[in-house]
Structures are given as structure tokens and as C-alpha cells.
Amino acid sequence: GAGVSQSPSNKVTEKGKDVELRCDPISGHTALYWYRQSLGQGLEFLIYFQGNSAPDKSGLPSDRFSAERTGGSVSTLTIQRTQQEDSAVYLCASSLKVGGGTEAFFGQGTRLTVV
Amino acid sequence: AQKVTQAQTEISVVEKEDVTLDCVYETRDTTYYLFWYKQPPSGELVFLIRRNSFDEQNEISGRYSWNFQKSTSSFNFTITASQVVDSAVYFCALAKAAGNKLTFGGGTRVLVKP
Numbered sequence: 001g002a003g004v005s006q007s008p009s010n011k012v013t014e015k016g017k018d019v020e021l022r023c024d025p026i027s028g029h030t031a032l033y034w035y036r037q038s039l040g041q042g043l044e045f046l047i048y049f050q051g052n053s054a055p056d057k058s059g060l061p062s063d064r065f066s067a068e069r070t071g072g073s074v075s076t077l078t079i080q081r082t083q084q085e086d087s088a089v090y091l092c093a094s095s096l097k098v099g100g101g102t103e104a105f106f107g108q109g110t111r112l113t114v115v
Numbered sequence: 116a117q118k119v120t121q122a123q124t125e126i127s128v129v130e131k132e133d134v135t136l137d138c139v140y141e142t143r144d145t146t147y148y149l150f151w152y153k154q155p156p157s158g159e160l161v162f163l164i165r166r167n168s169f170d171e172q173n174e175i176s177g178r179y180s181w182n183f184q185k186s187t188s189s190f191n192f193t194i195t196a197s198q199v200v201d202s203a204v205y206f207c208a209l210a211k212a213a214g215n216k217l218t219f220g221g222g223t224r225v226l227v228k229p
Contacts (some may be wrong), residue, residue, distance in 0.1 A: 031215060043206065043219035056216070089158065098215045101148030101167055106160035 002026075004107035006092050012113045013082055021077045021110045025094030032075050033095075033104060034067060038088035046090075049075065050098040082114045117142045119209050121220035128197050129228050136192045136223045138207030144168075146212040149183065149190045154204040154222070163205075166190065167212075197227045 005024040013019050025032050034046040045059040049069040060066070064082075069075040079086055089111050093104040118141040128134050140149065151163040164174065166183050174181050178195045194201050204224045208217040 033215070033217075035217075042221045043208075043217075045216045045218070048216060059216070091160065093160075095215055099213055101150075101165050101210055101212070102215055103150075103162050103165060104215060104217065105162070106152075108157060108159045 004092055004094050004105055006090075006107035006110050008110060009108065010111045010113075012115060015084060015114055016081055018078065018080045019082055019112065021079075021090050021092075021112070023075045023077070023092030023094075023107060025073065025075070025092070026105055029094035029096055029105075030072070031095045031098045031102070031104075032069055033093040034075070034077050035091045035093065036088045037091055037109070041088075043091075046077070048098070079112075082112075084114045087112055087114045117144075117147075117209050117211070117218045119207050119218055119220035121207055121223050123223045124221065125224040125226065127226045127228065130199060131196050134194050134197050134201075134225060134227075136194075136205050136207075136225070138190045138192065138220055140188050140190065140207070140209045142209060142211075144211055148210045148212065150208040150210065150217065151181065151190075151192050152206045152208060154206065156203070160206070163192075194225070197225075199227050199229055201225060202227045 007022045030051045033048040049055045064080045067077045089109040091109045093106045095102040095104045120139045147168045149166045152160045180193045182191045204222045206222045207220040
């Protein structure tokens, strides 16, 4: 597609439920990133995928968070047993490669509200 | 550990005024990259500029200019003759050479009034 696409744009869920957030990167981009933007913590890195390499999960805040990238393209971020502190905007980005300061292109984000 | 500080949380100006956004960073790496992103109300982060740590040349792009000073670990951004469309949150970010994880500053909200 023309840009990074994320769905849904908004999600309201009840505390304790699982949610899945989807990211469709720019075609041909081998690197994909997830970030979280919240009022208290600003913009935080969560995880990134580069080709077939093992993902860098160093930013995931707890084991309730996981992500996968199927076929080197679409990625799904899953949050299990959601908590109110998970409420945030989840941003996905993609880039042609990792390293060398390669520009990352961001999607419009998924606003998650846990009630 | 890397850190980016944007001391100004919000700046309000009247159209046509110049506005400078400060960014100070900390890193132990000798090779790194600095970025500025714009986040308009729509929420999407828009790339503005990238500099590597070996290139201290200042850059101008239209009404935007950037001043990179390694000696003070600063990468400041100036909007000249601001316009209402410049109203957004602006983020400074830092990345290591070997990866693309971005460490963001807290952002500066710019409000340009007509």
C-alpha cells in the first residue's frame, strides 16, 4: 500500500480481555516496529522485526504483550488480560532496512482504551 | 543508555513569528543518528530530517532549519515565519547506528495562532 496501515483505528475493551492490533507495513519494507504513546510515558519502543532475524523484544513491558510478523509482512501485536495502564496509542512503523539511520514511516496508530 | 530531552513542553506563537525547538541528547556511542518528526492532530508521525553524528553541517529546507552541535549534544529545530499549519507536536529522536530503535524526547507542542 501507499503507507503503513493500522487497524482498528480505535479499540475499547474491558479490563481482562485480550486484544489484537494489526499493522500492514509499506510493501518491500523489511523492518517493522511497534511503539506505544501514552500520556505518562511518552513514545516508547516495544519491539522490532527485521527480515527473518529474531525480533528485538527488549521494549515489551510484560509477558502479556507479544507480537508476530507473518510472511515478513503483516504484524499483529497481542495484549492479553488487558489492564487500564495499557490504554495508549499503539504506533506501527516500517523501514526499508534496520540500521544506518534508515527513515521509519509511521502509521496513524490504534487508540486502545481499557475500561 | 540513551536519552533525549525536549525541555519545552508547549510553545505558542503568532503566525509569522519564528520558533525554535530545543533538543538535547545523551549517548555513549560515537556513531548515531538524530531525527525530527512532526505529529499533526491526525496522529501520524511525519519524518522531517535525519542527521548522522559525523555530519554537523546545518541544514535548511524551506522554512525549516536545523542546528546540530555535537559539542553541546544539541540538535535544535527552527521554523521561520510560522504558519497555522505548523501547529503540531514535534519530536526529536535518537537511534544507534546498528539498529533503528528510536529513543524519543517528550515532544514539544507548537501552537501557531492566526
